[in-house]
Amino acid sequence: xxxxxFRQVNESLNQRIQQNPYGPxxxxxxxxxxxxxxxxxxxxxxxxxxNAFFDMETKIKIARALDDFGVxxxxxxxxxxxxxxxRDCEAICKLGLKAKILTHIRCHMDDARVAVxxxxxxxxxxxxxxxxxxxxSHGKDMNYIAQSxxxxxxxxxxxxxxxxxxxEDSFRSDLVDLLNIYxxxxxxxxxxxxxxxxxxxxxxxxxxxxxxxxxxxVNCDIECHFHNDTxxxxxxxxxxxxxxxxxxxxxxxxxxxxxxxxPLGGFMARMIAADRDYVLSKYKVHKIRDLENLxxxxxxxxxxxxxxxxxxxxxxxxxxxxxxxxxxxPSTYEILNPSDFGLTRYIHFANRLxxxxxxxxxxxxxxxxxxxxxxxxxxxxxxxxxxxxxxxIDDVDSIIKDFHSDLTTPLVKPTSSGLPKVPHILEGLNExxx
Amino acid sequence: xxxxxFRQVNESLNQRIQQNPYGPxxxxxxxxxxxxxxxxxxxxxxxxxxNAFFDMETKIKIARALDDFGVxxxxxxxxxxxxxxxRDCEAICKLGLKAKILTHIRCHMDDARVAVxxxxxxxxxxxxxxxxxxxxSHGKDMNYIAQSxxxxxxxxxxxxxxxxxxxEDSFRSDLVDLLNIYxxxxxxxxxxxxxxxxxxxxxxxxxxxxxxxxxxxVNCDIECHFHNDTxxxxxxxxxxxxxxxxxxxxxxxxxxxxxxxxPLGGFMARMIAADRDYVLSKYKVHKIRDLENLxxxxxxxxxxxxxxxxxxxxxxxxxxxxxxxxxxxPSTYEILNPSDFGLTRYIHFANRLxxxxxxxxxxxxxxxxxxxxxxxxxxxxxxxxxxxxxxxIDDVDSIIKDFHSDLTTPLVKPTSSGLPKVPHILEGLNExxx
Numbered sequence: 121x122x123x124x125x126f127r128q129v130n131e132s133l134n135q136r137i138q139q140n141p142y143g144p145x146x147x148x149x150x151x152x153x154x155x156x157x158x159x160x161x162x163x164x165x166x167x168x169x170x171n172a173f174f175d176m177e178t179k180i181k182i183a184r185a186l187d188d189f190g191v192x193x194x195x196x197x198x199x200x201x202x203x204x205x206x207r208d209c210e211a212i213c214k215l216g217l218k219a220k221i222l223t224h225i226r227c228h229m230d231d232a233r234v235a236v237x238x239x240x241x242x243x244x245x246x247x248x249x250x251x252x253x254x255x256x257s258h259g260k261d262m263n264y265i266a267q268s269x270x271x272x273x274x275x276x277x278x279x280x281x282x283x284x285x286x287x288e289d290s291f292r293s294d295l296v297d298l299l300n301i302y303x304x305x306x307x308x309x310x311x312x313x314x315x316x317x318x319x320x321x322x323x324x325x326x327x328x329x330x331x332x333x334x335x336x337x338v339n340c341d342i343e344c345h346f347h348n349d350t351x352x353x354x355x356x357x358x359x360x361x362x363x364x365x366x367x368x369x370x371x372x373x374x375x376x377x378x379x380x381x382x383p384l385g386g387f388m389a390r391m392i393a394a395d396r397d398y399v400l401s402k403y404k405v406h407k408i409r410d411l412e413n414l415x416x417x418x419x420x421x422x423x424x425x426x427x428x429x430x431x432x433x434x435x436x437x438x439x440x441x442x443x444x445x446x447x448x449x450p451s452t453y454e455i456l457n458p459s460d461f462g463l464t465r466y467i468h469f470a471n472r473l474x475x476x477x478x479x480x481x482x483x484x485x486x487x488x489x490x491x492x493x494x495x496x497x498x499x500x501x502x503x504x505x506x507x508x509x510x511x512x513i514d515d516v517d518s519i520i521k522d523f524h525s526d527l528t529t530p531l532v533k534p535t536s537s538g539l540p541k542v543p544h545i546l547e548g549l550n551e552x553x554x
Numbered sequence: 555x556x557x558x559x560f561r562q563v564n565e566s567l568n569q570r571i572q573q574n575p576y577g578p579x580x581x582x583x584x585x586x587x588x589x590x591x592x593x594x595x596x597x598x599x600x601x602x603x604x605n606a607f608f609d610m611e612t613k614i615k616i617a618r619a620l621d622d623f624g625v626x627x628x629x630x631x632x633x634x635x636x637x638x639x640x641r642d643c644e645a646i647c648k649l650g651l652k653a654k655i656l657t658h659i660r661c662h663m664d665d666a667r668v669a670v671x672x673x674x675x676x677x678x679x680x681x682x683x684x685x686x687x688x689x690x691s692h693g694k695d696m697n698y699i700a701q702s703x704x705x706x707x708x709x710x711x712x713x714x715x716x717x718x719x720x721x722e723d724s725f726r727s728d729l730v731d732l733l734n735i736y737x738x739x740x741x742x743x744x745x746x747x748x749x750x751x752x753x754x755x756x757x758x759x760x761x762x763x764x765x766x767x768x769x770x771x772v773n774c775d776i777e778c779h780f781h782n783d784t785x786x787x788x789x790x791x792x793x794x795x796x797x798x799x800x801x802x803x804x805x806x807x808x809x810x811x812x813x814x815x816x817p818l819g820g821f822m823a824r825m826i827a828a829d830r831d832y833v834l835s836k837y838k839v840h841k842i843r844d845l846e847n848l849x850x851x852x853x854x855x856x857x858x859x860x861x862x863x864x865x866x867x868x869x870x871x872x873x874x875x876x877x878x879x880x881x882x883x884p885s886t887y888e889i890l891n892p893s894d895f896g897l898t899r900y901i902h903f904a905n906r907l908x909x910x911x912x913x914x915x916x917x918x919x920x921x922x923x924x925x926x927x928x929x930x931x932x933x934x935x936x937x938x939x940x941x942x943x944x945x946x947i948d949d950v951d952s953i954i955k956d957f958h959s960d961l962t963t964p965l966v967k968p969t970s971s972g973l974p975k976v977p978h979i980l981e982g983l984n985e986x987x988x
Binding site: 145167168169170171173197201202203204205226248252253255256257289318319320321323324325326328348349350351352354355356358359362373374375377378379380383386387389390393394421422424425426427428431432433434435436437438439440441442444445448449451452453454455456468471472473503504506507508509510 | 579601602603604605607631635636637638639660682686687689690691723752753754755757758759760762782783784785786788789790792793796807808809811812813814817820821823824827828855856858859860861862865866867868869870871872873874875876878879882883885886887888889890902905906907937938940941942943944
């Protein structure tokens, strides 16, 4: 961004807008929607998920998979959390991954001294700045926080290691306190500052305002961390990028404290809709399914049925009116291309909401030949049975084949076993996708 | 809103802001964050979910449960989708529910004539307005759309029934076309206009802009419908309310085409964080769990592990530093109160990330008496075993009880069966929640 003028940036954004109405907003001069980085925290935030217990072998397998995917940073549990946590951190630092390795510590010299000896590329320091946390967690005032921050930051920098300073519960912190501490740590040379919605309740426009304000106060990069308690973690991360944040904390399937943070897969869905070229140039999005399966198995959960991209029905189209358009041009009802993720589209035609275009497509797949009028007639039979019970593909295929047989060999009529007899002529039904 | 002056509204908003930083934004004069209505579409959009097959008995059970919850409207599948769909619609209209009953039809007189005879309170009309849908779905131009809309709207109004006109794929439609058609239908007296992110890819600030613009063009209410393909359906709905929309389409667990729409439960989480009094005064949020279980069973899915509110770990706190603060004051790490939903908080203390405050709390629960120093010592034993394998509560309780026995009866030391021997003194470990 630094080598381009605003006009150049604007022109290129305008071009993209014209191609993609969901792309970056040209009014956001400082937007990093097409220039973001991922801090992958499955091995830190994710370890705080209720079900997570990662042994060293599992951690290494996860770290390698994340690195292969292309994440920019991998964040690990504090080496002071437990003895094994420290050994795991050291082991992952020795893997020689392309991703930079971070560890996440309290803003305290006891933690910093251990962290810098592990071999990490960077240290993420966090301290609670809200009145809630200052009162009920560490009990320190803002002056004490600033003094600790300066001591820790200068120590970590003296070791030639990247340093991030983040507040915790940023959205319930006093704005002036926040800006003061961020300006202080920016002046002494942190690599980035972080804002964190620790309780998971910020909303997008609030995020945009805070990031824009912060962007006017600091020169370093801005990182953001959003919990998902109220379901806004993906949208908040996107809006933070619009406001000028550059780095987003994610975890696979969003695992973390409570119901977790911005999920890697869902965030990729959001970003690929905004800037597909950038995302595909950096990240192996066709590996999302494997990554999610790896983590789901490690923490013993199922992939949510409604997960973006990899939910079992994310590319399933059902209503007749949708199926018709999807068959003509998938972009009518899809903003994501399933083949980007190594997945395929499915037209769900075995149900009472089906339409004759979907059935015609199935007739073609079966290599049978029916006119449009005949397809409409057989569709009514299928809908009639679909009114009585849940259908499967075999049901539909049987009805189509019976219908086809009736037409071609009217005198010798085979009966498929197990299927209820369906009357030929139905009255009173309108086509749902005419 | 109409009976209050802007200044009054603003003052009351300002008071709320001071109490709750996540509340309505006082700059949003037209915000309906504290004045929204729900159009519950499990029985329409939800029926388009891949796994959905609802027989009449199930539909009636769902409709009654939604009504009991307090939704403002219940939207049903078009009566022309199939013969049984029409009978179901008629049956639900006869239940005498408090919620108004809607059905959802194409913008076509064939559909409208059937719809008005079912006994519904209102008809939701939809037509595709994007170039994609105009080309690949219905093939009509904007003039034709306007003519059809006028004919259908005037017909439905003549029957004394509520009418909504919505575009489909609104965010990929030409803005001028959209505003033109909305102004036209507003002038002839629709009850509300709808915007729909049919492909699930709008982002929050884009939504805010469109709603604000639309609000300046029409006098009727604005309804919104957001798909969740890129994980923004809750945030988009919230931002639409900020911009002046009043009605939000939801379904239980978000079930619908592909990975669905704004989920009722997650949206309640978002709204209760913004205006708890309003939400609790209108909706029985403690019934969310039952509603979700009812639907999950009917469509044969599991509640997602990371579901807002009802995910198994939504109120589970794990890291030592979190547990300490939560024990002192739950608001430090919770924006939602689990008891609002008939749920309880859980402090996960049986793991290597645990801290001595969490363990001390468990010691107290066991009615044992240990000093802080002793709690810290036994915490180190627990973390040591937690480094070796996944712990359960019995493991922790055994270690605590053994430790307590050692202190009180040092000469007669019982050994708990099955537990590895843990050395008393550990070196090199820092407290993770000092």
